Amino acid sequence: MVTDPQSACFEAGIKFGSLYHQFAGTPVSPDSARSLERAMEESIENQPHCESVSVNILDDALEATLADSAADYTELTGSLMRVEMRIEYEDVTVRTKMEMEDGYPLMKLVSVEE
Amino acid sequence: MVTDPQSACFEAGIKFGSLYHQFAGTPVSPDSARSLERAMEESIENQPHCESVSVNILDDALEATLADSAADYTELTGSLMRVEMRIEYEDVTVRTKMEMEDGYPLMKLVSVEE
Amino acid sequence: MVTDPQSACFEAGIKFGSLYHQFAGTPVSPDSARSLERAMEESIENQPHCESVSVNILDDALEATLADSAADYTELTGSLMRVEMRIEYEDVTVRTKMEMEDGYPLMKLVSVEE
Amino acid sequence: MVTDPQSACFEAGIKFGSLYHQFAGTPVSPDSARSLERAMEESIENQPHCESVSVNILDDALEATLADSAADYTELTGSLMRVEMRIEYEDVTVRTKMEMEDGYPLMKLVSVEE
Numbered sequence: 350m351v352t353d354p355q356s357a358c359f360e361a362g363i364k365f366g367s368l369y370h371q372f373a374g375t376p377v378s379p380d381s382a383r384s385l386e387r388a389m390e391e392s393i394e395n396q397p398h399c400e401s402v403s404v405n406i407l408d409d410a411l412e413a414t415l416a417d418s419a420a421d422y423t424e425l426t427g428s429l430m431r432v433e434m435r436i437e438y439e440d441v442t443v444r445t446k447m448e449m450e451d452g453y454p455l456m457k458l459v460s461v462e463e
Numbered sequence: 464m465v466t467d468p469q470s471a472c473f474e475a476g477i478k479f480g481s482l483y484h485q486f487a488g489t490p491v492s493p494d495s496a497r498s499l500e501r502a503m504e505e506s507i508e509n510q511p512h513c514e515s516v517s518v519n520i521l522d523d524a525l526e527a528t529l530a531d532s533a534a535d536y537t538e539l540t541g542s543l544m545r546v547e548m549r550i551e552y553e554d555v556t557v558r559t560k561m562e563m564e565d566g567y568p569l570m571k572l573v574s575v576e577e
Numbered sequence: 578m579v580t581d582p583q584s585a586c587f588e589a590g591i592k593f594g595s596l597y598h599q600f601a602g603t604p605v606s607p608d609s610a611r612s613l614e615r616a617m618e619e620s621i622e623n624q625p626h627c628e629s630v631s632v633n634i635l636d637d638a639l640e641a642t643l644a645d646s647a648a649d650y651t652e653l654t655g656s657l658m659r660v661e662m663r664i665e666y667e668d669v670t671v672r673t674k675m676e677m678e679d680g681y682p683l684m685k686l687v688s689v690e691e
Numbered sequence: 692m693v694t695d696p697q698s699a700c701f702e703a704g705i706k707f708g709s710l711y712h713q714f715a716g717t718p719v720s721p722d723s724a725r726s727l728e729r730a731m732e733e734s735i736e737n738q739p740h741c742e743s744v745s746v747n748i749l750d751d752a753l754e755a756t757l758a759d760s761a762a763d764y765t766e767l768t769g770s771l772m773r774v775e776m777r778i779e780y781e782d783v784t785v786r787t788k789m790e791m792e793d794g795y796p797l798m799k800l801v802s803v804e805e
Contacts, residue, residue, distance in 0.1 A: 362476020388616030395650035502730030509764035590704020
């Protein structure tokens with residue numbers, strides 16, 4: 350048997366994997382970061398049960414990457430963004446986030462509430 | 464609080480979203496379907512807690528798509544494949560699959576067992 | 578030997594392949610189409626020699642796809658968009674576009690001018 | 692007017708952009724590198740005018756990346772692979788490659804021959 354909270358967490362994971370692997374590798378610069386954030390949020394919010402997505406491309410991390418580089422843009426990776434999502438499935442609300450931990454972008458369940 | 468079964472389901476969802484959005488859009492034909500299946504399986508099995516991935520690109524569905532077409536290849540979409548995965552997280556085993564339902568590729572939790 | 582116009586055409590092709598395979602598969606609806614257009618344009622304009630990108634997600638084609646569907650969003654494919662680009666490489670200007678022809682999204686060189 | 696060699700170079704660029712942005716971000720490890728190489732080659736060879744694709748995921752570069760890491764896999768990027776392609780368009784043969792130059796993966800036209 351599968352419970353509603355378990356299904357809600359499965360749905361939350363799908364959205365995170367989708368967002369990451371759809372958009373990782375996209376060329377990004379300080380000038381194009383805002384439009385990419387918005388497109389990531391609005392596209393993933395189309396998916397079922399996905400109530401809210403917030404993407405922040407980290408200007409400091411982006412500038413630091415570009416300072417080491419001869420190019421004026423880079424490719425989007427997990428170390429350049431922070432993401433939060435809220436999933437609603439039946440009566441369950443799941444909150445998730447992705448942030449750096451020990452040098453890795455970690456996708457985490459923040460809370461599961463009925 | 465987040466339980467181990469909930470975390471296991473979240474991890475299962477991440478793998479499904481990753482697999483789908485990494486590989487959807489890949490050019491595929493009957494001749495290249497086998498190597499794509501294998502690469503999808505082995506790449507996603509790299510991800511944490513992902514014990515087993517099985518991808519079947521559906522030759523019948525692929526042939527039917529190409530029969531309507533002037534081209535000899537198409538782009539991979541959910542309607543052309545069936546996927547099964549097994550996730551192990553702490554003492555929890557999650558089984559998932561993706562298959563067509565009412566014309567849509569649906570990602571589903573099959574079982575969650577401690 | 579490789580000429581500047583040939584290099585310019587190679588660069589133009591890279592941008593088209595990048596745009597298509599980065600963004601194909603993105604969830605899209607009438608409400609999220611505008612932000613996706615903008616992100617596609619601005620991200621690909623980051624690439625070297627890419628002076629201008631114009632993406633139009635075709636509302637009519639999108640509505641027609643959704644009318645046949647139980648869902649309120651779909652995945653971005655070539656049949657849902659028209660794209661134009663201008664590449665500048667040394668003294669060469671290349672104009673390209675993607676549009677539907679005989680049911681296929683075709684990427685085409687429009688002009689190569691020194 | 693557009694010449695055949697220019698069209699051939701445009702086609703060559705499309706294949707490179709496609710290959711890169713379809714597969715960048717794929718989870719890869721020494722164990723899964725061979726199946727990913729094969730799938731990349733065979734999928735892109737489906738595209739029109741694409742006669743041959745050779746992908747080498749660089750074991751040394753991959754091991755070096757993983758040595759700095761707590762994980763046993765990473766995401767595919769340009770610095771981890773070398774790619775060669777041959778495009779045939781009308782009577783024109785175009786050879787291209789991608790390799791590291793000054794720390795960047797550079798896509799280059801090697802020769803254009805009629």
